Amino acid sequence: MSSIKERKIRKKKEEILRAAAAIFAKKGYHGTTMEDVAAKLLMTKGSMYYYFKNKDELLYHCHKMIMDLSITKMKEIIASSKSATEKLENAIKAHITLATSEKSMFMVMHKPSQHFTDDYLQDILQDRTTYAQYFDEIILEGILKKEFNHVDVKMVRMILLGALNWTQEWYDPNGEKSAEEISETFANYLLKMLVKQ
Amino acid sequence: MSSIKERKIRKKKEEILRAAAAIFAKKGYHGTTMEDVAAKLLMTKGSMYYYFKNKDELLYHCHKMIMDLSITKMKEIIASSKSATEKLENAIKAHITLATSEKSMFMVMHKPSQHFTDDYLQDILQDRTTYAQYFDEIILEGILKKEFNHVDVKMVRMILLGALNWTQEWYDPNGEKSAEEISETFANYLLKMLVKQ
């Protein structure tokens, strides 16, 4: 059980991560200074080192935060007693929902290998693999259940993730289509690659 | 007609751009130093400033180089007397071919707004819009010729470009599938979203 102090610290950390993500998303990791992040939070540079021991840590925890959310959601979808088609539909929608509602965090995840080395990188790549495997699992299930055509699982997954991740590049909260409409449309078109007609 | 001197200088510039692209792709723009690029070419830092007046210029010309290739190829495809289906197939294949054969250059194009301001940015975004419009044109042509379903052109284009661009993230020249196989497979699956069945 977490003390009130721990809760406060955790909250502050999350605040910092959100601020960092927002600026990383706009200026890129290297283009962002600790000063930038601190300023956004009305803190001083020095203070941030109380919460995160360095800039890498900031980026790393941004990755973790969003990957945890993604994976948790996917586990839920996988565990549900739905058809493979519905699961894939839900996965697509969930991904887009997260990519649009947590746009900054999502954008931060680009090219971890440019920013990390060793342990952190392994850890992050592991998470990504895990996430990708959930998609594979659903597709495979669909094939086995004869809901889907006999597709090349990896290729289809790559197409799916490509299309889904690309949304952050163009999605605009004030654009003509809401995140929900986009996810509906995407699910609709993308499933055409898979479902028997 | 270009003199031998001009040809030589143009060749040198291209060499530099390729070296720069390779390192930008690996370390990111900000993570790359002029020293890094120079070292790769067995030049000195200072010499590079003889050819490009600053680091931005390097990145900008990387963008231009690949966009020129892309747009030229697309014009060719559009102008050909093929069916819309074949044109889209060819566009997909051409994109993947370029994205894999010029992997580094392609990767460099990520998030220009993080690195450029003003004129350069406008110019680059204009090129991107142009390129996107060629895809729209083909899709629209297919719809009018009744080859394709009545789809949401922009959404389909976004799915296409997302899937295509994502290839750079995972394509491995030593991987199990060749670039050609990938492009065949992609064309095959992606067209399922469009063609009447």
Place this chain on the structure above:
Amino acid sequence: MSSIKERKIRKKKEEILRAAAAIFAKKGYHGTTMEDVAAKLLMTKGSMYYYFKNKDELLYHCHKMIMDLSITKMKEIIASSKSATEKLENAIKAHITLATSEKSMFMVMHKPSQHFTDDYLQDILQDRTTYAQYFDEIILEGILKKEFNHVDVKMVRMILLGALNWTQEWYDPNGEKSAEEISETFANYLLKMLVKQ
């Protein structure tokens, strides 16, 4: 009211300005490196950027410091209830006193247009104009009060300022004449151009 912290920082800034002025005076602005200045203060190059955001700023504040002193002193003289002759005498002496006691700072002020552009330059030139006008004012007062001959105010002021500013070029604290003797002599000779005889 200024806190003890503000006082401390202001003092540090002044220390830095004095060190900078001393080296600018010896080596010229461009010939001086930030390293030079820092070394003189037993600081590191980087630390100086905590107090002044760039080299220009250093030069600009040197200008301001000395101009503020000069103008303040002149206001005092102008406001005094002395004859024009005495005022001019005092102005001459004050100028030489400052030019010799703050030799370095004074020397730094040479050719601002070679080092500044835009706003800073305008600001500095404004100060200079103001200072020159005080001299004009005194001369004019003397003419009106019939203490001085009917001279060309601007020309006489140019002669005065030329002679006065030139002192920094040759004044030597260890020379045969003290600053005070020089200022006496100068006042004596220069007034001959003006006073009725």
Place this chain on the structure above:
Amino acid sequence: MSSIKERKIRKKKEEILRAAAAIFAKKGYHGTTMEDVAAKLLMTKGSMYYYFKNKDELLYHCHKMIMDLSITKMKEIIASSKSATEKLENAIKAHITLATSEKSMFMVMHKPSQHFTDDYLQDILQDRTTYAQYFDEIILEGILKKEFNHVDVKMVRMILLGALNWTQEWYDPNGEKSAEEISETFANYLLKMLVKQ
């Protein structure tokens, strides 16, 4: 006797010196690049090294050029069979004429000790001393001939040179007073310090 070749080279050298002086005057010695000078002459940087072996040399010969002119003129004045008053008048006028007609060259002469070391510096300072001594000579002559008051020669010379040199700081060819008018006025006022009334 100089061959046609030597004449051509000498002419080219003078052209270069004038271009250099013009830019030195505007941007300062350190602020001027060899490129700047070459560009003004539609030459390449490299070519200039055929005529002058380095940047210092450029500055040094600017000094020499103007000092030679100044000293030659002064010798002429000194040697003339005029009264001391007229000689001083002529010296004043000659100085202003040169300072205004060769404004750039004149301005370049500021603070040689910031740019030179050793031999060059000694040489330049020697020239300056020589020039100053000519003024002293005239003043002394005037005193001995009872044309001038019994003034402190050095102090008066400093005032004279200060006023005269300062003209480059404010003289404007398009200003309200011509160089000739200025020199008349200056001679008039400055002599008041000296001549018996």
Place this chain on the structure above:
DNA sequence: GATGAATGAGCTTTCATTCAT
């Protein structure tokens, strides 16, 4: 004589990080 190309030393500036208070 002229020049294009290269070089390398040196400069200003930035910034993650530290630490005493």
Place this chain on the structure above:
DNA sequence: TATGAATGAAAGCTCATTCAT
């Protein structure tokens, strides 16, 4: 906890100078 101040390593860039052609 928070911060002001300091640091130092590294980066981008400039430029006088050289030299083969």
